[in-house]
Amino acid sequence: MKPVAESTSASALESERDTFPKLVRDNARRLADKVAIREKDLGIWQTYTWPQYFEQARHIALGLASLGFARGDRVAIVGDNRPQLYWAVMAAQALGGVPVPIYQDSIEREMEYIVEHSEARFAVVEDQEQVDKLLGVRTRSRHLQHLVYDDPRGLRGYREPGLSSLAELTELGTKFEASHPAHFDAELARGAADDIAIVCYTSGTTGAPKGAMLSHRNLIATARNAARFEGLREDEEVLSYLPMAWVGDHVFSYAQAIVTGFAINCPESAATVLADLREIAPTYFFGPPRIWESILTSVMLRVEDAAAPKRALVHFFLRLAQDIERKRLGRQSVPVWQRLLYPLGSLLVYGPLKDNLGFSRVRRAYTAGEAIGPEIFLFFRGLGINVKQLYGMTEASVFVTIQRDGDVRLDTVGTPITDVEIRISDAGEVLFRSPGVFQGYAKNPEATRQTLDGGWIHSGDAGFLDRDGHLVIIDRAKDVSRLADGTMFAPKFIENKLKFSPYVREAVCIGQARPCVAAFINIDLAAVGNWAERRNIAYTSYGDLAQKPEVYELIRGEVERVNASLAEDEILRGAQVKRFLILHKELDPDDEEITRTRKVRRGYIAQKYAALIDALYSGQDRVQVEAKVTYEDGRTGTMRADVVIRDVGAPVRVAR
Amino acid sequence: MSEPVGPLLEVDGVSVRFGALIAVNRVSLRIRRREIVAIIGPNGAGKTTLLNAVSGFYHPYEGRIAFEGRDRTHLSPPDVAALGIARTFQNVALFKGMSVLDNIMTGRLLKMSGSFLLEALYWGPARRQELEHRAFVERIIDFLEIQAIRKTPAGRLPYGLQKRVELARALAAEPKLLLLDEPMAGMNVEEKEDMCRFILDVNQEFGTTIALIEHDMGVVMDISDRVVVLDYGRKIADGEPAEVRRDQAVLDAYLGVAHA
Numbered sequence: 001m002k003p004v005a006e007s008t009s010a011s012a013l014e015s016e017r018d019t020f021p022k023l024v025r026d027n028a029r030r031l032a033d034k035v036a037i038r039e040k041d042l043g044i045w046q047t048y049t050w051p052q053y054f055e056q057a058r059h060i061a062l063g064l065a066s067l068g069f070a071r072g073d074r075v076a077i078v079g080d081n082r083p084q085l086y087w088a089v090m091a092a093q094a095l096g097g098v099p100v101p102i103y104q105d106s107i108e109r110e111m112e113y114i115v116e117h118s119e120a121r122f123a124v125v126e127d128q129e130q131v132d133k134l135l136g137v138r139t140r141s142r143h144l145q146h147l148v149y150d151d152p153r154g155l156r157g158y159r160e161p162g163l164s165s166l167a168e169l170t171e172l173g174t175k176f177e178a179s180h181p182a183h184f185d186a187e188l189a190r191g192a193a194d195d196i197a198i199v200c201y202t203s204g205t206t207g208a209p210k211g212a213m214l215s216h217r218n219l220i221a222t223a224r225n226a227a228r229f230e231g232l233r234e235d236e237e238v239l240s241y242l243p244m245a246w247v248g249d250h251v252f253s254y255a256q257a258i259v260t261g262f263a264i265n266c267p268e269s270a271a272t273v274l275a276d277l278r279e280i281a282p283t284y285f286f287g288p289p290r291i292w293e294s295i296l297t298s299v300m301l302r303v304e305d306a307a308a309p310k311r312a313l314v315h316f317f318l319r320l321a322q323d324i325e326r327k328r329l330g331r332q333s334v335p336v337w338q339r340l341l342y343p344l345g346s347l348l349v350y351g352p353l354k355d356n357l358g359f360s361r362v363r364r365a366y367t368a369g370e371a372i373g374p375e376i377f378l379f380f381r382g383l384g385i386n387v388k389q390l391y392g393m394t395e396a397s398v399f400v401t402i403q404r405d406g407d408v409r410l411d412t413v414g415t416p417i418t419d420v421e422i423r424i425s426d427a428g429e430v431l432f433r434s435p436g437v438f439q440g441y442a443k444n445p446e447a448t449r450q451t452l453d454g455g456w457i458h459s460g461d462a463g464f465l466d467r468d469g470h471l472v473i474i475d476r477a478k479d480v481s482r483l484a485d486g487t488m489f490a491p492k493f494i495e496n497k498l499k500f501s502p503y504v505r506e507a508v509c510i511g512q513a514r515p516c517v518a519a520f521i522n523i524d525l526a527a528v529g530n531w532a533e534r535r536n537i538a539y540t541s542y543g544d545l546a547q548k549p550e551v552y553e554l555i556r557g558e559v560e561r562v563n564a565s566l567a568e569d570e571i572l573r574g575a576q577v578k579r580f581l582i583l584h585k586e587l588d589p590d591d592e593e594i595t596r597t598r599k600v601r602r603g604y605i606a607q608k609y610a611a612l613i614d615a616l617y618s619g620q621d622r623v624q625v626e627a628k629v630t631y632e633d634g635r636t637g638t639m640r641a642d643v644v645i646r647d648v649g650a651p652v653r654v655a656r
Numbered sequence: 657m658s659e660p661v662g663p664l665l666e667v668d669g670v671s672v673r674f675g676a677l678i679a680v681n682r683v684s685l686r687i688r689r690r691e692i693v694a695i696i697g698p699n700g701a702g703k704t705t706l707l708n709a710v711s712g713f714y715h716p717y718e719g720r721i722a723f724e725g726r727d728r729t730h731l732s733p734p735d736v737a738a739l740g741i742a743r744t745f746q747n748v749a750l751f752k753g754m755s756v757l758d759n760i761m762t763g764r765l766l767k768m769s770g771s772f773l774l775e776a777l778y779w780g781p782a783r784r785q786e787l788e789h790r791a792f793v794e795r796i797i798d799f800l801e802i803q804a805i806r807k808t809p810a811g812r813l814p815y816g817l818q819k820r821v822e823l824a825r826a827l828a829a830e831p832k833l834l835l836l837d838e839p840m841a842g843m844n845v846e847e848k849e850d851m852c853r854f855i856l857d858v859n860q861e862f863g864t865t866i867a868l869i870e871h872d873m874g875v876v877m878d879i880s881d882r883v884v885v886l887d888y889g890r891k892i893a894d895g896e897p898a899e900v901r902r903d904q905a906v907l908d909a910y911l912g913v914a915h916a
């Protein structure tokens with residue numbers, strides 16, 4: 001076990017600055033002219049300074065107060081990243097209430113669960129789409145009363161009681177203030193560090209979502225520790241594009257922005273994120289591996305469309321950069337000729353590419369949530385972008401470990417940040433404690449007991465600390481199992497290797513108590529589609545493309561590559577993929593096959609696709625499936641398809 | 657502001673003929689302000705021809721068309737557009753090489769004034785005017801949720817999006833009456849749902865009166881206040897969707913008459 005880092009007094013907070021609304025008030029005084037939040041609206045970046053941030057949130061709070069908002073009330077927050085919704089978060093906190101952000105793409109039933117479980121009386125939402133869902137929820141709800149929306153489009157005809165626009169709400173707030181001038185300040189002053197600041201519902205891979213409660217102290221201390229650990233400054237620029245319901249966005253776009261005083265930028269729409277990224281050129285960027293992957297894919301697709309000499313040039317320099325980076329990370333020396341060529345590459349390729357992607361000013365970028373493919377990681381680092389891995393959990397207010405600058409590795413997630421202690425249990429599970437450790441799951445003492453034991457969080461991840469104190473994560477502890485012959489089998493480890501291929505979007509490996517490992521594959525429609533077009537392979541849909549023999553050959557090559565790399569691992573060598581099939585449909589959160597954060601729900605898939613699994617192990621080479629699909633509006637239908645199964649060549653053995 | 661009373665558009669006994677073929681035969685209909693009217697009918701019923709007559713592409717052989725109470729049977733398309741009637745086409749008609757933004761800006765042309773020289777120099781009033789128009793166009797872009805393709809050449813867009821851009825261009829003219837010729841043809845279910853929502857929102861938000869030709873009966877029944885049915889150039893029904901659906905003449909036209 002590593003010695004505890006010397007405790008700074010990060011978790012001791014002065015009462016003038018011990019909640020987020022108080023910190024915003026402080027920012028409004030301290031950083032009066034500084035931009036706090038930008039939003040691209042009507043094609044132009046609109047800016048709001050810290051005093052404006054505070055005022056806007058104050059007016060929303062007063063409006064909520066006029067509707068009878070009481071301390072402890074929960075407010076559902078639903079929508080894309082919008083300044084108004086961040087203000088609503090602060091408004092709720094200022095009145096001693098608790099914001100409960102919900103994924104904006106949740107279907108009505110999922111929303112209903114969280115609204116009912118959190119007992120939210122209020123909801124502040126973005127637009128008609130969310131209003132429609134919540135009106136449906138409200139008809140059955142014992143709790144939900146008031147709905148407030150930001151964008152009035154399509155809502156003019158709505159006459160439901162308890163439904164108002166944000167503009168109407170702030171008007172109510174102004175009136176309320178005239179009769180209760182001291183209300184806001186008094187409520188603000190009553191807030192304390194140990195109040196619950198937010199409830200984040202984690203989209204569990206098993207069972208119903210659990211509401212992790214985080215206090216102001218948890219979030220402020222952790223955000224501050226991480227900011228100091230990484231040297232964040234007031235002049236950082238962040239793009240707020242990840243779902244507000246995800247604790248990551250809450251910490252990056254809300255907690256850290258407020259604690260540090262930096263500016264966040266809300267994209268125009270979900271579809272414009274990449275263009276907005278370029279316009280903002282953030283200095284501090286966070287993306288889960290799938291975002292990095294999709295940026296890389298879009299770059300490579302554009303490179304393939306370039307003229308041959310350009311393409312050759314780009315490929316040459318990209319290979320060079322990755323080669324250099326691999327040597328650097330492996331602590332090997334870089335040959336002189338490569339070092340000399342790199343500046344030329346910067347001039348011709350890396351610089352322009354970074355500028356094009358919006359990464360020209362990035363000082364720190366992170367990937368977390370899942371393992372990132374080494375090629376992807378090397379690609380971005382090779383360009384000179386300081387991408388690092390971090391390990392975090394909702395229950396820890398995110399930050400547990402971060403790779404320090406100059407100490408970045410491919411296979412670890414870094415060392416514990418300030419005030420975090422890590423221990424590995426006898427069973428190999430990662431345990432930690434920190435000032436960010438949460439206050440438990442809302443109304444779920446049983447789950448809280450299982451996760452929180454004597455102040456230590458049981459992460460549920462199997463891992464170990466290496467010689468240098470770096471944390472290495474292998475897999476979810478409960479997923480690590482054995483094949484029928486006793487060989488160790490870590491499904492996510494193999495799946496991640498499969499997903500490192502640009503052609504594989506999702507993979508599910510099966511093998512517990514089975515004679516061998518088999519895999520379900522989801523192809524990446526964009527990448528494989530492009531590959532198919534280049535080869536003049538016509539297809540009509542995902543399902544059609546997925547079952548093409550050529551595509552099966554392509555994927556078999558990828559699986560063999562993964563097997564070769566597994567063969568190099570001493571422990572996991574025995575668990576190579578013997579058979580696979582390409583699923584006829586994409587795994588979809590609407591069908592509950594993966595979570596909204598794209599984590600595979602193994603148990604559910606095993607049950608739903610039991611027929612496919614049987615076929616994989618019964619030597620059939622083709623199987624018929626029927627699957628229930630859920631459309632975006634919540635209706636369900638049935639899909640029938642024929643799925644092909646393929647064997648993978650003889651297992652690769654390593655020559656010694 | 658009080659709105660003028662009386663129907664927005666009156667079509668009175670209008671016929672259009674091509675040689676011996678009578679494509680539209682003494683059709684009369686009224687479109688009230690803020691209404692969504694669907695014009696339906698089997699292929700070759702004369703729906704598009706009627707729309708073309710209203711927008712000035714064809715001139716009626718007999719009958720009278722009045723817009724806001726004034727006769728305008730024999731105006732040319734530009735004059736009709738200046739009156740406040742905008743339309744989209746059955747086959748998308750965009751400037752394929754121009755960006756989406758520029759395409760929509762062309763919809764503002766009628767609203768622009770000023771000298772060619774000032775425009776070219778982008779100076780003084782010309783610059784101010786251009787900025788105002790751009791701001792208006794941005795509202796439409798936001799409204800129709802096409803921010804992500806603002807700079808994309810129209811020709812590179814999938815069909816469904818091109819249709820939406822065409823709608824945006826029509827809206828840029830701030831029309832009082834919007835004529836949509838099969839706005840949902842060739843779209844998948846999801847695109848159709850989006851388009852329906854946009855049409856309803858346009859009607860509600862801008863108070864635009866809308867006449868549309870559509871084949872998808874589900875769509876027609878869902879969004880229109882009134883349905884006009886044409887068959888072989890004649891109007892055979894006119895009323896609320898539920899009535900029209902029960903109308904025997906309509907059933908015969910669509911399902912065929914049993915010759916017993």
